[in-house]
Amino acid sequence: MSGFAALLTRDLRLAFRQGGDVANVVAFFALAVILFPFGVGPDPDLMARIAAGVLWVTALLAALLSLERLFDADYQDGSLEALSLMPVPLEIQVLAKCAAHWLTTGLPLTIIAPLLALVLHFDAAGYPALIAALLLGTPVLSLIGAIGAALTLGARRAGVLLSLLVLPLYIPVLIFGVAASEAAALGLESRPHLLLLAALLAGSLALAPWAAAAALRQAFE
Amino acid sequence: MQRFANPARFMRLSAMLLPWSAIAAAVLIAIGFYGALFIAPPDYQQGEAVKIMYVHVPSAWLASLVYAVMAVASAVALIWRHPLAHIAAESAAPIGACFTFVCLATGSLWGEPMWGTWWVWDARLTSVLVLFFLYIGFIALANAFDDRTRGSRAAAILAIVGVVNLPIIKFSVDWWNTLHQKASVFRMGGPTIATSMLWPLLVIAAGFLFLFAVLLMLRMRTALLRAKLRALRFGT
Amino acid sequence: MAQFFAMGGYARFVWPAYGVAALVLVGLLAHSLIGYRRAQRALDAEERR
Numbered sequence: 361m362s363g364f365a366a367l368l369t370r371d372l373r374l375a376f377r378q379g380g381d382v383a384n385v386v387a388f389f390a391l392a393v394i395l396f397p398f399g400v401g402p403d404p405d406l407m408a409r410i411a412a413g414v415l416w417v418t419a420l421l422a423a424l425l426s427l428e429r430l431f432d433a434d435y436q437d438g439s440l441e442a443l444s445l446m447p448v449p450l451e452i453q454v455l456a457k458c459a460a461h462w463l464t465t466g467l468p469l470t471i472i473a474p475l476l477a478l479v480l481h482f483d484a485a486g487y488p489a490l491i492a493a494l495l496l497g498t499p500v501l502s503l504i505g506a507i508g509a510a511l512t513l514g515a516r517r518a519g520v521l522l523s524l525l526v527l528p529l530y531i532p533v534l535i536f537g538v539a540a541s542e543a544a545a546l547g548l549e550s551r552p553h554l555l556l557l558a559a560l561l562a563g564s565l566a567l568a569p570w571a572a573a574a575a576l577r578q579a580f581e
Numbered sequence: 582m583q584r585f586a587n588p589a590r591f592m593r594l595s596a597m598l599l600p601w602s603a604i605a606a607a608v609l610i611a612i613g614f615y616g617a618l619f620i621a622p623p624d625y626q627q628g629e630a631v632k633i634m635y636v637h638v639p640s641a642w643l644a645s646l647v648y649a650v651m652a653v654a655s656a657v658a659l660i661w662r663h664p665l666a667h668i669a670a671e672s673a674a675p676i677g678a679c680f681t682f683v684c685l686a687t688g689s690l691w692g693e694p695m696w697g698t699w700w701v702w703d704a705r706l707t708s709v710l711v712l713f714f715l716y717i718g719f720i721a722l723a724n725a726f727d728d729r730t731r732g733s734r735a736a737a738i739l740a741i742v743g744v745v746n747l748p749i750i751k752f753s754v755d756w757w758n759t760l761h762q763k764a765s766v767f768r769m770g771g772p773t774i775a776t777s778m779l780w781p782l783l784v785i786a787a788g789f790l791f792l793f794a795v796l797l798m799l800r801m802r803t804a805l806l807r808a809k810l811r812a813l814r815f816g817t
Numbered sequence: 818m819a820q821f822f823a824m825g826g827y828a829r830f831v832w833p834a835y836g837v838a839a840l841v842l843v844g845l846l847a848h849s850l851i852g853y854r855r856a857q858r859a860l861d862a863e864e865r866r
Contacts, residue, residue: 507742511735515725524721525739528714531707532749563745571742574659578734618821629825636838679845686841687834694830792842799849806856813863 363448364456371460374433381429382464385422389469392418393476404481411480412490412541416534419469419494420501424526426465427505428512428519430457431576435513441580450576451569454510458502458568466498486545489554493540496557497533503561503568504529510575533560588805591665595798602794609788616781624778630694631778637687638766639786640680643793644712645747647677650797651719652744655737665801667733668808670740671723672800676793678716685709696760704753705761708746715743 375381396414400406434440444450473494474487482490508526512518540553617635624631651673658666688706689699700706723729723736754763765774772779824831 507738511722511739512725514731515722515735516727517725521718521721521725524714525718528711528718529742531711535702535707567742567745571738575735575738578731578738581731581734623825628827630827630830632824632827632831633834636834640838676845679841683838683841686837690830690834690837694827792846796845796849799853803849803853803856806853806860810856810860810863813860 363446364452367443367448367453367456368459371457372463375460375464381426382468385426385465386468386472388425389418389422389472390476392421394479397479408481408483408545411477411482412486412538412545414480415473415477415482415490416497416537416541419466419473419498420527420530420534422469423465423498423501423505424523426461427509427526428522430461430506430509431513432509432518435579440576444576444580450573454506454569454572454576455565458499458506461506462499462502466494466502470494470498482541483545485547486541489544489550490541492554493537493550493557496554496561497537500533500557500560500564501530503564504533506572507568507575510572510579513576513579533557536560587663587665588808592802592805595802599795599798602791602798606788606791606795609784609791611788613781613785613788616784621778621781622775627695630691633687633691634778635781635785637684637691638782639789640684640687641709642786643789644677644681644684644709645750646790647673647680647793648712648715648740648743648747651677652740655740658737659734659741667737668801668804669797670737671720671733672797672804674716674719674723674736676796676800678713678720680789680793681709681713681716685713701760703759703761704757705750705759708750708753711746712743712750715739715746719743 393414396410397407400410431440434443443453446453470491473490477487477490505522505526508522508529511525512522515521536553536556540550540557543553544550614635617632621632621635623629651670654666654670654673657663658670685706688709692701693699719736719739722739723732726732726735753759754761766772766779766782774782822828822832
């Protein structure tokens, strides 16, 4: 556990030293969402209807932006390989990286989302479910994204390839996240969708570190 | 030549099996489609539009089956490091992608007259679309590295990760309220489809299966010939 | 005959469906065969050198 904590604090310190990353993600998210009223017109009913979808898609794209750099910096300067030789299992290290990614991406997005939902006339009844869904869904984005980032380390056109690999796997998260948010906004039951999101989170917590670690190992061979 | 010991056995085996598999594929597909188009009756609800089923359903079955083969080959490649396994997976991928594309296209052409829409984001269609993107991603990933072995291994991991999609495809129509109809062949309690429609369906599916075998063996032989060519040109 | 091609009014869906399937699968077969012949010829040429 101490290994996990040490790695987590290391990655967080690095992230905050660079500073730009969290701001980048949040800025992209905010700007992309704000563009929509200009694009689809100011009709509040229309915006309320697409609000959940817009928030989730832009959150997804914002999370995708920073994925490429998840392992890249450490891979390029060799510290990733050095870290893999540590007694801490590679799977735990991947979890630490995912946690750092979520704390600098998913969590800020979840915090900003309600403010942006206001801009989109999202129904007030939907806020709790929206936040719950984002809290459950954004870690899944980090975990699945880690698999993609590990697989594409050092590949040609890694950015495009990463998006191609990761976006299809993101679709279930998107579907259930939007369903949960919209259901609550319409006054319907959002629990089933939230439970499915929780199941996705549990599943990816189990699967993703293993898959990403396997991908990292064969990157070192 | 130790490295070519296994491939040589495969080359001999596939040289024997290819002509017979090709004949089996041609005969089964011919009989199946003759039965589908000229013997099988129209559906009492869908009329002649049901004829699309005879291309759509076998392609769908093969789309998932080929992925399963690809995933198993990938697992064998990663666990036992069998040299042929990567070649098998990478040869299967484009075949699976083609079957999935045919499934999606014919399904869309069937959906418009029957459902009134070319596409709907229900669980079955979405998961098959994800399957298509998994195939494309696999091929792209395998070819994305200068070190080909690295690409093969990365793609193999992706193939195994994507296996979670297969049960979702199969059970999507049961777990969710989908526009796509429920299973009428592979279900508990046996098929609910009329026998006169079932037999051409199964014959065509068997034909497609032999077609897959032919295509897989052809592409694997090609890959092995290319590997031998590289070894000759650049030294083993 | 005309009735067969009309497919009960669904001709513009049924025949394109069969067409797509034939095009893709025959195209794949052709691509695989051509690739195979090319590799064979290249290998024969290299072995003769």
